[in-house]
Amino acid sequence: MLTAYTSDQIRAAEAALMAKLPEGTLMERAAAGLAVVCAGALGTVYGSRVVVLAGGGDNGGDALYAGARLAARGARVHAVLAGARVHEGGLAALRRAGGRVTDLGGAAGETPADPAGGGTADLARDSATDSARGSGKGSGQGLGKGSVQGPGKGSVRDPAKGPAVGAGVRRLLDGADLVVDGLVGIGGTGALREPYATLARLAAEGPATVVAVDVPSGVDASTGRVDGPAVRADVTVTFGARKIGLLADPGAARAGRVELVDIGLGPYLPDPGASALTDADVALMLPRPGVESDKYRRGVVGVAAGSHRYTGAAVLAVGGAVRAGAGMVRYAGPAEPVAQVRARWPEVVITPLEPGEGIGEVGRVQAWVLGPGLGTGPEALAVARSVLASDVPVLVDADGLTLVAENRSLLRRSAPVLITPHAGELSRLLDVPRSRIEARRVEYARRAADELGVTTLLKGSTTVVAEDERPVRINLTGSSWLATAGTGDVLAGVAGALLAAGLGPYDAASCAAYLHGLAGRNGPVSAWDVLSGVPGAVREVMDRLGEDDGAAKLER
Numbered sequence: 360m361l362t363a364y365t366s367d368q369i370r371a372a373e374a375a376l377m378a379k380l381p382e383g384t385l386m387e388r389a390a391a392g393l394a395v396v397c398a399g400a401l402g403t404v405y406g407s408r409v410v411v412l413a414g415g416g417d418n419g420g421d422a423l424y425a426g427a428r429l430a431a432r433g434a435r436v437h438a439v440l441a442g443a444r445v446h447e448g449g450l451a452a453l454r455r456a457g458g459r460v461t462d463l464g465g466a467a468g469e470t471p472a473d474p475a476g477g478g479t480a481d482l483a484r485d486s487a488t489d490s491a492r493g494s495g496k497g498s499g500q501g502l503g504k505g506s507v508q509g510p511g512k513g514s515v516r517d518p519a520k521g522p523a524v525g526a527g528v529r530r531l532l533d534g535a536d537l538v539v540d541g542l543v544g545i546g547g548t549g550a551l552r553e554p555y556a557t558l559a560r561l562a563a564e565g566p567a568t569v570v571a572v573d574v575p576s577g578v579d580a581s582t583g584r585v586d587g588p589a590v591r592a593d594v595t596v597t598f599g600a601r602k603i604g605l606l607a608d609p610g611a612a613r614a615g616r617v618e619l620v621d622i623g624l625g626p627y628l629p630d631p632g633a634s635a636l637t638d639a640d641v642a643l644m645l646p647r648p649g650v651e652s653d654k655y656r657r658g659v660v661g662v663a664a665g666s667h668r669y670t671g672a673a674v675l676a677v678g679g680a681v682r683a684g685a686g687m688v689r690y691a692g693p694a695e696p697v698a699q700v701r702a703r704w705p706e707v708v709i710t711p712l713e714p715g716e717g718i719g720e721v722g723r724v725q726a727w728v729l730g731p732g733l734g735t736g737p738e739a740l741a742v743a744r745s746v747l748a749s750d751v752p753v754l755v756d757a758d759g760l761t762l763v764a765e766n767r768s769l770l771r772r773s774a775p776v777l778i779t780p781h782a783g784e785l786s787r788l789l790d791v792p793r794s795r796i797e798a799r800r801v802e803y804a805r806r807a808a809d810e811l812g813v814t815t816l817l818k819g820s821t822t823v824v825a826e827d828e829r830p831v832r833i834n835l836t837g838s839s840w841l842a843t844a845g846t847g848d849v850l851a852g853v854a855g856a857l858l859a860a861g862l863g864p865y866d867a868a869s870c871a872a873y874l875h876g877l878a879g880r881n882g883p884v885s886a887w888d889v890l891s892g893v894p895g896a897v898r899e900v901m902d903r904l905g906e907d908d909g910a911a912k913l914e915r
């Protein structure tokens with residue numbers, strides 16, 4: 360199980376650990392790990408061109424110390440001081456190692472067209488450096504935590520506007536092999552302000568490999584929210600523990616590969632704010648039929664889906680349940696989808712419904728899938744009412760969500776409800792614009808779970824599952840190929856099978872998303888391909904557990 364945390368959780372853990380260690384130890388550990396990853400990204404450190412974008416906080420400090428380590432190994436390191444402050448210890452270390460320092464205009468005696476001059480920058484001409492050194496605050500030596508004000512030559516930099524980014528800095532970025540993004544880390548709040556926003560954009564557009572320090576600047580570490588320009592990293596080196604914003608989109612898409620550097624935070628971390636399943640976790644949760652199994656023990660799924668207009672949704676949802684290993688699938692619906700389901704899935708037990716009729720006595724069912732292709736008229740509402748009146752778990756998807764958005768009281772029931780909306784459907788349920796939900800997926804999945812009293816699986820670029828106070832489960836499998844018609848119906852069927860097998864809605868939803876993602880990872884795929892890939896995905900995770908059963912259990 361991968362775990363991830365909010366900024367506040369990380370800060371609290373860091374404070375507890377820091378109290379036991381000499382000042383600067385954590386930053387030293389962070390910078391050492393960061394420098395190792397940067398060196399790996401460069402391949403050859405000696406003679407490489409590295410630009411450090413240093414913000415005014417400790418994130419900038421990490422970047423400067425790592426820059427110093429690279430400079431000591433022969434890299435031509437150029438730090439751009441972007442903030443109204445600078446981390447004094449980091450700056451001093453970089454200078455000692457022969458790194459160059461420039462302000463935003465690209466000035467400081469450097470010749471940006473020839474950044475290879477190597478360690479002879481006239482730092483006395485860099486205003487921020489001057490005032491940092493002269494302020495008397497902070498240690499100025501070693502790995503101190505203090506940042507000092509660096510207004511420079513009587514001109515206070517306005518962090519809201521900031522000075523313009525000059526052509527010299529642009530040239531530096533264009534000529535770099537590696538850019539280290541140390542603008543902001545977990546201390547970032549809201550959209551990037553200038554000049555950070557411009558620097559983030561230039562770094563993203565430039566040719567260099569970008570390594571983000573802790574989080575890509577512009578990404579909200581706690582949620583993955585991106586409210587404006589943000590760094591697009593090839594690698595993010597994160598310290599102590601993963602931040603939720605590195606796993607959930609849109610932040611995850613900016614983070615690239617995430618490398619975790621251990622700084623000793625483990626014992627001080629609280630329960631995580633989010634988690635992500637691995638193969639081993641899923642394998643341990645999936646039901647395995649034993650010698651005593653029969654179709655009832657393995658779980659009977661009821662599917663109430665499809666309409667005379669939408670027959671395919673019924674076929675796909677039923678198929679998802681069949682192929683995920685349900686003991687039995689019962690289908691209840693009108694004549695047209697009945698004919699299609701019967702033709703494609705002879706193993707399914709069918710109850711034809713007359714227009715306006717509810718599910719009535721269909722026989723034993725352990726969980727229902729309600730909604731794909733159901734329609735939203737009175738006939739569909741009658742079916743939805745009857746399914747939600749049952750006393751077993753119900754998964755509500757697609758048209759079922761439209762029906763419950765208009766009839767909230769249907770969600771008041773004692774057995775669990777799992778809803779599986781995409782952002783558009785959730786926008787109708789919560790009356791919040793879709794774009795807002797897409798930008799804040801973790802927050803809104805949680806809010807839906809809270810407000811509606813249900814388990815929520817929010818589909819999309821990152822699928823997230825929220826329930827009560829439990830860590831949000833972020834799904835790491837899948838690809839953009841899954842964004843094609845009908846895949847949601849398959850997911851509903853897979854999750855329905857797991858609910859019927861006895862998994863709680865939180866586990867059923869997150870395992871289903873995981874398997875569905877594996878089944879659809881290699882595109883292009885149709886919904887039918889995903890359906891066909893589900894048994895292979897189940898076998899794949901089960902086989903993994905077979906290989907390293909012991910290790911997996913230990914990891915948990």
Ligand SMILES: NC(=O)C1=CN([C@@H]2O[C@H](COP(=O)(O)OP(=O)(O)OC[C@H]3O[C@@H](n4cnc5c(N)ncnc54)[C@H](O)[C@@H]3O)[C@@H](O)[C@H]2O)[C@@H](O)CC1
Nearest residue numbers: 385386415416417418543544545546547548550551552573
């Ligand atoms: N606390 C610790 O023990 C450790 C912290 N570390 C580093 O310290 C970082 C946190 O440092 P800080 O708390 O100093 O915070 P940051 O350095 O992340 O950010 C604070 C700075 O960014 C500016 N800022 C915030 N939001 C902005 C925005 N939207 N636009 C422009 N500027 C913005 C602030 O004015 C301030 O100068 C971590 O991400 C990590 O990189 C590591 O050294 C490991 C140890």
Ligand SMILES: [K+]
Nearest residue numbers: 543572574576
């Ligand atoms: K950063």
